[in-house]
Amino acid sequence: MSQTRIANVWRSSRMIEMYGMMDVGIKRSHNEDAIALLPSHGLAVLADGMGGHNAGEVASNLAVETIARFIRKHLDRLRDPASSESATSQLLADAVREANLKVFDMARSRPECSGMGTTVVASLFSGDRLISAHVGDSRMYRLRGEYLTLVTEDHSLVHEQMKRGLLTPIDAHHSRARNIVTRAVGIAPDIEPDIHTHEVNRGDLYLICSDGLTDVVPDEAIRLTMLEYGHQLDHTAKELINLAKDAGGPDNIAIVLIRTHAPFERKRGLIARLIR
Template sequence: MDLTGMLEISGRTDKGRVRDHNEDSIGEEVELGTVVLADGMGGYHGGEVASAIAVNTILNRLHEELPEIEPGTIDKKTGYSKESLLARTAIDEANQTIAKASQTQPQYRGMGTTVVLGLFYDNKLTFAHVGDSRMYRIRDQKLEQLTVDHTLLQELVDRGFYTPQEAQQSLNKNLVTRALGIDQQVEIDVHETAAQTGDIYLLCSDGLNDMVIDEDILATVNTFADNLQDVADNLVTLANEKGGKDNVSVVLARPLKPFPAPPLRWHKRLIRKLFK
């Protein structure tokens, strides 16, 4: 399914004002209806290798398998949609690829990455993440964080040790409890939500939300909403003006019209039945 003309996507990645190289990676595939962002860490250039592996592995897997999905199909064993299972499979493959490279190539030992993925399919958004890279939704000029950070600080907030306001001032924001590439298996959060025409979805590395408060993110999106590339550029600029202490990356996506998935072609259905 080609979402050209149905989905607008823009993004930008920047090394910031302090780091000497960029360990973030972003991917945008409007034809696939896919956006992905990864924030790498560890080793000599290991972070940028890990994040690039994550983005490329996920996009390659989706290219191979998304066209073969029958719209509306639910997996009987898990109760999940096929696109949700595909998102999970793609991220799991990325995790194993990074872990193998880390274990077999000494220069990349200890590398890992966060990831956040958005897959627009059949008027829904499937979103998945590992780590503290975030996805926000802006609807009716209001900002909502869709993902929950996989960090020690977030766990302490959930247990009542900190308020969200206190957590914003903490010096220990970036101690992630999950990342790709650390172990052969990783827990992946996957969710689905209805996507509406005019929604704006923002994926970002912590280089944005550590520097810029949610209210300023929302104000920037609303101010430049007519052009998503202007939104991306101004969010990165704002993060750098606030100090730019980390790499900063953003990807934005906006449905322009409904995007129902066409049914699987009859010959593919026949082949599937014959070899089931």
């Protein structure tokens, strides 16, 4: 199955560079991951859907479309230069909650979508800060210099067991329960996303990805790949996807890469596009 490119390298006022790519993998017949990139707004969203009869695909696409639309509609909240970091965090959290309601309502109203849900990782730049919101076990990493840091915490059963000392990381990796999430968008009428603020340095490289990558590719291999190819985001994405497929490609693989060049500033009149 050939790779599906979601976006070319985009620049926004020399501030950030974004690239996204998805691949169905080796063993899946259809894609349940989704990506939205709005570089002019400083927004990137990734979702990994779940549910039978292609409902996972419905959930993930609905989630990323809803979040992107919500941010574009309500971005005036942040037009004031005095807008606080908390206002940006609140806007992103509200967008994820709106997506949760949309997915939940569709799951209730359409029998073929019953029980569907999705993970979400959304990132929104503001000045020299990056605000992230996440639900589920999709991840965000930051490469700064030679150091790769996982900046999200999996909402998964095995992660909860590791925190309680019931599993070692090796046990968790081989556990049959490793793909059971403890929090997902669309499963219940209310959701509380994890919201974090990250200080951004010039040259930071962020990776947002679905578990189709991280379930089969170790963090060290991800780090080395980002170090070697990070100057070309499209090449980096291809190499990461190839690593996952070489390891069996049991799941869909979604990649978003974001390179920072300068503090992000929003300007009126910029045209945003939703990439599906």
